[in-house]
Amino acid sequence: MKVLVLNSGSSSIKYQLFRDQDWVAIASGLVARIGEAEGEIKLNWLDDQGASHSSQESLPIPTHQAGIDRIIRSLRESGVLTDVAELAAIGHRVVHGGARFKHPAIVDDSVVAAIREVIPLAPLHNPGHLAGIEVARALFPSVPSVVVFDTAFHQTMPPTAYRYAIPESFYSEHRIRRYGFHGTSHHYVAKRAAAMLGKPLDQCNLITLHLGNGASATAIRAGQCIDTSMGLTPLEGLVMGTRSGDIDPAVLIYLCKHLGFDADALDRLFNRQSGLVGLCGVNDMREIDQLAAAGDERAELAIGLTTHRLKKYIGAYYAELGRVDAIVFTGGIGENSAEIRRRACEGLERLGITLDAEANDSRASRGERRISSASGEVKVLVIPTNEELEIAQQSRLAVMG
Structure with missing residues (x-):
């Protein structure tokens, strides 16, 4: 049997197809520019001898349904999927599951309603995820769709970690709390770290650092998340490519009172114009490294501020855990930036x-x-993340019961 993983955005769908007997990704690809005049479809696949092939074409992709239709057709034409009946499950990445979902969920109408209900907490992500889920359910009613939430791994945090020190009503009536993100990645690398340490996950205390354009840190005690750096949204925490991370809330008040910012302007500033790009004009750490080596002071500041914030979180989580078996670096920057x-x-x-x-x-x-x-008493590990594999495996387990 095979598991298809879909990561549906507002105008794109990333996908991978796995064999469940050995969890090899036998196909992967991207449908881009959905709804534009000219869409793009990419596919990479392995043939029966393990040789790699690729294809690419441009054509209009008006809707997510057209995109998923074309994905299935491409998989069939390449020979990696002869019939939809070979699919044991379709796994979907969903950024925000709120506080309800602690585990993967087989999609039914109530799950769809719950994902829709938390759209205000993830307005840029959940609508696109829902589009892919609803199309997959309609096109392939006999194949279980399973959702795996980025927030789920963090639902073991205690209230002391996930509550904000604001009036109770904002939590009880409006669900304002810390949720955390990148949970699928943190869970995957935690399991791999335990294997590298030769210990069961439930005996491991870890600090996992997912560092990419988005970045987050997680404290894991006995295999479970007890704290994480992202909050109500992915804006809180570490310095990121275009996000500020931690900031005094009074800065927002000042900008509103004295510089005329409204909510939309604040959103653009702190989510799209801050972080590395705000500090030095570039959000690619490879380029920032080159600029700093050439003496660029703003690039050097960006690196210094990034690592200063990282070190603060490592120290804080070390204190929280008391004992640390390993620190894990993952994500594009974590894996590649020495x-x-x-x-x-x-x-x-x-x-x-x-x-x-x-x-x-x-x-x-x-x-x-x-x-x-x-x-070194604390092991420091580099582990490439594989969120799609984690989604595929969790989806297969969910349908097996």
């Missing part, structure tokens, strides 16, 4: 965190690896 990893861990030797400079700086190393020194 400089960010070095600076984030620099000066933490008294906490048992020491890097092996050669292991950290090795440009030839890829995949899962340890970069801490042999004498």
Whole structure:
């Protein structure tokens, strides 16, 4: 059997197809520019001998239904999916599940209603997710659709971690609390870290750092999330590509009172114009590294501020956990930027965190690896994330009961 994973956005659908006997991704691709005059479809697949192939075409994709139709047709034409009956499940990524969903859910009308209900908490993401879910249900009623929520892994946080110190009514009536995001990634790398440590996950205390254009940190005790850096939305926490992360709320009040900002202007400023791009005009850490090496002061400030905030979260979560088995770097920056990893861990030797400079700086190393020194009490690991695989496996488990 196979599992198809769909990540539907407002104008795109990313997808992967997995075999469930060995969890190899036998196909992946993208449908882009849905609703525009000229859409784009990309497909990469493996044939029976394991050789890689790819195809690309441009044509109008007016709706999500047309996009998913074309995905299935492309998979059939490539030979990796001869019949929809081969699908054990269709797994869907959903950014926000509110407080209700702690586990994957097989989609029914009540699940759809619950996802729709929290659209105000994720207006840029949940509508696109819902479009893909509803089309998949309509096109393939015999194939279970399963939703895996980015917020689910964080639902084990205690109230002391997820509540804000604001009047009770804002929580009880309007659901204003910290939810956390990137949970699928944090869960995946936590399981892989436990395997690398040779311990059951429920015996591991971990700090996981998902660092990319969006970035978050999570404290994991005995395999469960007890705190995470993102909040009501993905804006809170670490410095990100275009998001500010933590900021004094009085800054928003000042901007409204003295500079005439309204809610939409604040949204643009802190979600799209801040973070790395606000500090130095660039949100690609590779380019920022090059600029800093050439003496660009704004780029150096962006790196320094990023790693300063990272170090604060590592220290805070270390204090919260009491004992840390490993720190895990993942995401595009976490996996590839030796400089960010070095600076984030620099000066933490008294906490048992020491890097092996050669292991950290090795440009030839890829995949899962340890970069801490042999004498380091806390292991420091680099683990490439694989959210699609995690969604596929959780979806298969959900339909198996």
